Amino acid sequence: MTTTEPVPAPAPSAAPTAPAPATRPSIPGLAEVDVRVADGVSLHAAVGGSGTPVLLLHGFPQTHLMWRSVAADLVADHAVVAADLRGYGASSAPPEDGPGTYSARTMGRDAVALMRELGHDRFALVGHDRGGLVGVRAALDHPEVVTHLGVLDVLPTLDSWEVLQGRSAAVAFHLYLMAQPPGLPEALVAGAPDAFFGHFLDAWGDGSAWLPDDVRAEYLRASRERVTSVVADFRASAGVDADDDRADRDAGRRLTMPVGVLQQHWGGALGFDPVARWAAWAPDLDHRLTRAGHFMAETAPGEVVALVRGLLAR
Known part of the structure; x- marks a missing residue:
């Protein structure tokens, strides 16, 4: 297990909302496909390259486009699949029919089915934020399938809820809002979706004008059209996902594959040790800190590529 010294994150800066582009951006060199993964559910993905397969899962409030620079590097010697999660981007957004519809366990099964349909029975998985939580669940549930796990800037679901406390937890107000029963959170978010989703794009960056206008517009458009399913995902995180993590923790289940984590040192503000939290789940851990923002x-992307390539070499 390795780690680096903690570093502070710079102050965020705001960026204006841009109009939607005439044509939607894409990842150069990758072909876009829609793959059926369950009854009535298809995942949208960008695929390309050959070699060891790597599945890339995005975070909030993004789509698979967040991987455009990382994928451009990895596609040189890997079969790269960058997918939109269920309920996000251009993937299916089925109606919420109980807590399992958007649980991390269900999304983990989606990921396994997607890769199997694309011809990959075993694969590495790298997830950011929400995609990282799906990655953890997929790796716990399908250790014979997920060979390596990379996670960007998130703790496992149960740990996230356990460390949020006091005034510093206000940074995660959206978790509490979207955890509420159906109706109110959807109405509130849908009342000002660009302001809501744009807040996180502005506040969680690295302090620079980091996001191209066309990509920002695409993130906002995709999120605006998926308010109900995005809220359902977060609601599951506060309920069934945390319960599933607790059951695994109580049973002593661990991540048996090599795990690489890259995150900000937000443990300093919230008063916890991120390395200890991750090491409790992942005995074979490479933990790194960054000042690059969420x-x-x-x-x-160079830091992320270095993490992923180091992970795949283990």
Whole structure:
């Protein structure tokens, strides 16, 4: 297990909302496909390259486009799949029919089905934020399938809820808002979706004008059209996902594959040790800290590529 010294994150800066582009941006060199993963559910993905397969799962409030710079590097010698999660981007957004519809366990099964349909029975998985939580669940549930796990800037679901406390937890107000029963959070978010989702794009960056206008517009458009399913995802995180993590913790289950984590030192503000939290789940851990802000795959893709390539070499 390795780690680096903690570093402070710079102050964020605001960026204006841009109009939607005439054509939607894409990842150069990758082909876009829609793959059926369950009854009535298809995932949208960008695929390309050959070699060891790597699945890339995005965070909030993004789509698979967040991987555009990382994928451009990895596609040289890997079969790269960058997918929109269920309920996000251009993937299916089925109606919420109980807590399992948007649980991390369900999304983990989606990921396994997607890769199997694309011809990959075993694969590495790298997830950011929400995609990282899906990655952890997929790796716990399918250790025979997920060979390596990379996670960007998030703790496992149960740990996230356990460390949020006091005034510093206000940074995660959206977790508490979207955890509420159906109706109120959807109405509130849908009342000003660009302001809501744009807040996180502005506040969680690296302090620079980091996001191209066309990509920002696409993130806002995609999120605006998926308010109900995005809220359902977060609601599951506060309920069934945390319960599933607790059951695994109580049973002594661990991540048996090599795990690489790159995150900001937000443990300093919230008073916890991120390395200890991760090591409790992942005995074979490479933990690194960054000053690149939350959206590190876009603000510092070289750091992310280095983490992923180091992970795949283990």
